[in-house]
Amino acid sequence: MKYVPYYRVSTAGQGKSGLGLAAQQEIVKRFLKADDEVLTEFIEVESGKRADRPQLAAAMALAKQHKARLLIAKLDRLSRNVSFIFSLRNAEVDFVACDIPDANTLTVGIMAVLAQHERELIGQRTRAALAAKKAQGYKLGMPNITPAVTQRGLEVRQHNARTNQANRQAAELIRLYRLEGLTYQAIAQQLNRMGYRTRRGKEFFATSVQRLDPSTPTKAWGETDVIRTDLA
Template identity: 30%
Template structure:
């Protein structure tokens, strides 16, 4: 019979005795000679997994079978061809369709009988179970490594290096300075592409010596590992390694990212602190910053004014041009007023009682969450020690996962309610805002607004200002994040 010899090794199997390409080639040739079969071609896959049928040489073999060149496919062992029950069924149907037989040199199979097909299916099922079982063990091993603060594998993220002795991540001093610079530029109003451009201009390179790109900057800015926390498998591991960026600064950057979403890049970079926040109280359109020089004085100097004007002014909006100092002053007044109101509400005894009830319920749910997470680890240990089967582990894991999802949903809802009730904290935040505001420059004010305020309305009277009278300005409808 015309024979097609299929040989496959995955990367880790190349070093094992009996699975190397040379060993399979020799044994399969001897087997074909013993059966008086003529070898038409060899189909060799090196460093390729059998998890699916998307393999170049396997596809070439199937094409030759379609063309009627092959009468029998010969492999060293069934799992050389496939480890999937579904793929096995499809391949056997394909072989039968083109009247091609399948043989294993080390196992007794006969695909021409129902019993032979059943036996092959059972063995393939065992091969798939072994693969899934291995995957479970690998995941458990990785989780245990992370709990011991060891790195589970792969290139360490930018800013960190891998210590082969401790198997842990360590801060790379040179790369850490680049990460800190990224965050500094981000708080200065730079977007990811401009940060990448600035780093490239100043001669900073990626670990591989390439220029920085916006995506690489974005990935670094969003990576929680920069705070020393490690996210893996849906869980967060605190104090996993040393932090490059303080957690508070990282969270501020994430809030800033949220506030910038949808904003025009020019607004983000603008040195006008109220651009992107101030809205016209008359038509609802954004207000943009504008600067101009006044009339020259006798000494030759001219005053410099920073003002804001409605972006729909040319479309007929009747709002007036408003001085930046007036908006600054009136915004602080509104913040002071809101701070006082929140403080009064926070001292309401009925509200304090509701807040205490929420706090107690939140603590109870958090305890339940920790209990379920601890139970999951116990199931994994029990499986590793052979106390429970893989099916039992999966059943327990699925139930615990559902419990975790429900608990996290309840906690999230409760935290949202608690945040609405926490007027005392909001009053303190606004008081800090007021104290620090006058010390900040234009860009620092813009960053502070980004973290706290979504928008506010601005309006003024229609009278023309002059030396003896300023235009009256109102700030209202302050909306917080």
């Protein structure tokens, strides 16, 4: 059987959930049989709430091209967004979740609808609670915002505007790999294998990875902008 592994890592809850990149990869490794063929793996660094998941779309395209199955470690890595469940069904791409191998697009679709409904209810309750506080005279928002804080916020927004999605994903992957103890050279090899390239279309080296490392005090983003090459 051919498989295309897909991993999604939430930037905020990755540590708390216990579903970090290494954990998901270990689950997939235990699931695979000796005669299974593993194609390119895809890693998404996004919240499960976001509708735009280019890595998932690329993984689905590759799976369809090679008549392979999309492989995910745990069902909730995929089932939190209704639109993607429907796109998975419409693309006629089969998938398997290591924790619930018998799940299908119907059962996952039901779970996604219920999860989305629960999020909507939570949002309604939150808005109602804030409205009640405001009616009672409480001041909402962020007080004591100094000019220095405002300027810093502007600089951050400008920095983010100059940084495309591939930059952010590559930087987050570097952070995760560093937490797992990988060297810059090993991370460079991993990024190159996954199809990431620098702005000039060159392969990554240890020095270019270090410049994108979020823990590095000063990062020259303009020198190492990255793109994801077409793997389809």
